[in-house]
Amino acid sequence: MRRRDLLGAGGLAAAGGLLAGRAHGSQPRKLITVAIYGGWDVSLALDPKLGVAGFDGPELDEDPEDPDDREDLATFAGIPLAVNPVKRPSVTAFFEQWASHAVVVNGVSMAAISHQSSVRRMLTGSGTGDLPDLGAVLGAELSGLGAVGYVDLANQSQLAGLVDPGQPSWAASAARLGERDQMRTLIEPGYDPVAPEGHAPYP
Structure with missing residues (x-):
């Protein structure tokens, strides 16, 4: 499946379902977007190439002293994965x-090696930074249902562009709460946040 087709079908279906809840006055549904960052482990697990000639896979790092540290190919609801217990x-x-609710799309060309531009392309469909992500679009459409339509807990939301001339920007219905436990500090009494390694302690 091509990513454009996936977004066209799945994205519109998700958006349609969320917007339908507003139109019919039913309990509004919520969209949770999770962006999981990683390096080779993610690719090697979700796009397995165990035993492929000329490809150094995760099996090279198996611990010979640990019989459980073995790479294996498993299939879940038709999705092949490289697993290691x-x-x-x-x-x-x-x-x-x-697995029965998941779709794995491999082979998406980023045309870049920059992490940030590739993340932007995956979230918005464009690497130029002039398009909002799906959460921002739905947040703007559904912002009338609450104080904020879109809450970003990781500081990765893409809010560029305008809805229409004369309409508010995507950012007007969004709130970024930071990525260093700022929200937890506000809602959990007694929580003492720890500064990132190499930074001065918080006052």
Whole structure:
């Protein structure tokens, strides 16, 4: 499946379902977008190439002293994955529960090696930075249902562009709460945040 087709079908279906709730006055539904960052582990697990000639896969890092540290190919609801009970137990646990609701799209060309521009392209469909992400679009459309239509807990939202001439920007209905436990500091009594390594302690 091509990513454009996936977004066209899945994205519009999700948006339609959320907007339909508003139109019919029913309990509004919510969209949660999770962007999980990672390096080779993510690619090697979700696009397995175990035993492929000329490809140095995760099997090269198996611990010969640990019989459980072994790479294996498993299929969950038709989705092939490279699993390892020692190094990636959460991958197996997640797909055992959610594979029937999941879609894995491999082979998306980013035309870049920059992490930030590639993340932007995955979230918005464009690497230029002039388009909002799906959460921003829905947040703007549904902002009348609450004080804020879109809450970003990781400081990665893409809010560029305007809805229409004369309409508010995507950012007008969005709130960024930071990525260093700022929200937890506000809502959990007694929580003492720890500064990132290499930074001065918080006052």
